[in-house]
Amino acid sequence: MVRERQQTKVMEAIQDYELPSGQGLNQETSLKRASDTRWGSHYGTLVSLVNMFSSVIEVLEMIVDDGVSLDQRGEADILLNLLQSFDFVSSLFLMKEILRITNVLSHALQKKDLDIVSVMALVKACKQQLQAMRDNGWDAWLDKVSSFCGKHDIDIPDMNDIFVARGRSRRRVEKLTNLHHYRVDLFIDVIDKQLQELNNRFNETSTELLLCVACLSPDDSFSAFDIEKLVRLAKFYPKDFSDMKLTLLEDELKNYIFDMRLHNEFSTLKGINNLAQKLVETKRDRQYPLVYLLVKLALILPVATASVERAFSVMKIVKNPHRNRMGDQWLNDSLVVYIEKDVYDSISNDVVIRRFQNMRTRRGQL
Template identity: 40%
Template structure:
């Protein structure tokens, strides 16, 4: 991307193209751009395993929930203790590639000109306005998508996992799932009978529905039968 911008600067057909390429080149070689790239590399390094697991059809839910938990812990550790190491790595990268490093104690300026000065220092801008805000945003998204109720629902759903010959099957968890999350789908009498019905189910289902390894396959088979 940087090389492409340099090529357009030298060989662009119009002044406008060369000007846009020059602005892009300056941005790509700025301390702030490099800082953000390093920060995103850190965050994506933490969350990538979770993202891959959630997209895998063979991923078991309990392991995915474990990865959610560990991702939150690692993000919190980065927030608490990762600032100094990240800043040092960014500085080393900038020194290696001859990119100007700002004085962190200086006042942060928005663009050019004294009229756009702010009331915060460079270290405040990079640590508070970028570093902490980005990490907090990522943690907020994880907490929103995987709140306590959602995690419990997913955990209880694993009891229907047909893999390993229905190893995770648990009658009490299924009854709790029906009572807590699907109360409108079962009458009171049906919920009372459910426990007895499930005792027959666990004996019959491994024999009737063989070679089924995922919850989605089980649901399709139940509808067909």
């Protein structure tokens, strides 16, 4: 129903010359479903809700009048009242703006071929944008919210009046103005929490550690290589690198980088994992044992948790209440197949059948 209402509105706007028409413009759309693990999808959900707000309201009004049951009509009425409130619209636009700022960083952190240096630059950019929004973005944000409310006939409170929370008694409540509530308790407080989370996740120590790890990358003929930062990286692991080993590591790194840039087989590598494989293939892991130890430590460093998060989400799908007695080996095999869909989609059914048929002698031919 929402999709049909939105399509009707788009056609009317095109006929009234309010929207341009052309190839690829004004395509059919619907509310985007929010994912459990990818914050980028939440941004898409908020954007689609803003664009289709009037259609959503009309459909809810239709359900209130013509719902199939009393519970459905009651739920639609509650949603209708919530959506047509200044509180909801202000929260909607605030989260939409914050997720817009962090959207690029969110997608970058979920890539398997993670570029640490680029991600650190994105983290810094996100912090600066959020701080700028906190310091100077209040007026622009309030104008957007007020304009949206005026367009959809939503009451805009007087910022100098006393704020009253929905459904709460005015007694025994600290008297604060609407301006204080929306600017301090909502706008500034939410941005501060986001900044604090970014600072906790990417503090000075972890940022330095990640930048040091990036110096091991073989991309662009080891363009990010830096001996001082790699020695600094080794100092983060005092149990593996004593003072004597640190001195040996510095000398080993000088020979290592000269050797790497001398051979073309290393100049085309991408990523630390490919570097580790090539070092083992060419037996240079024995020639440069301390450098190889650094590479191994970098590989086991939990830089991104997106893949782990997806694995746990998949586990809830594979091992549900109907299959709660599944053994560990079966669960592990099922998870691998489900998570690595791209790999297994390239394997034909005939290959699987032949593999199963050849495992042992069977009475019938599949």
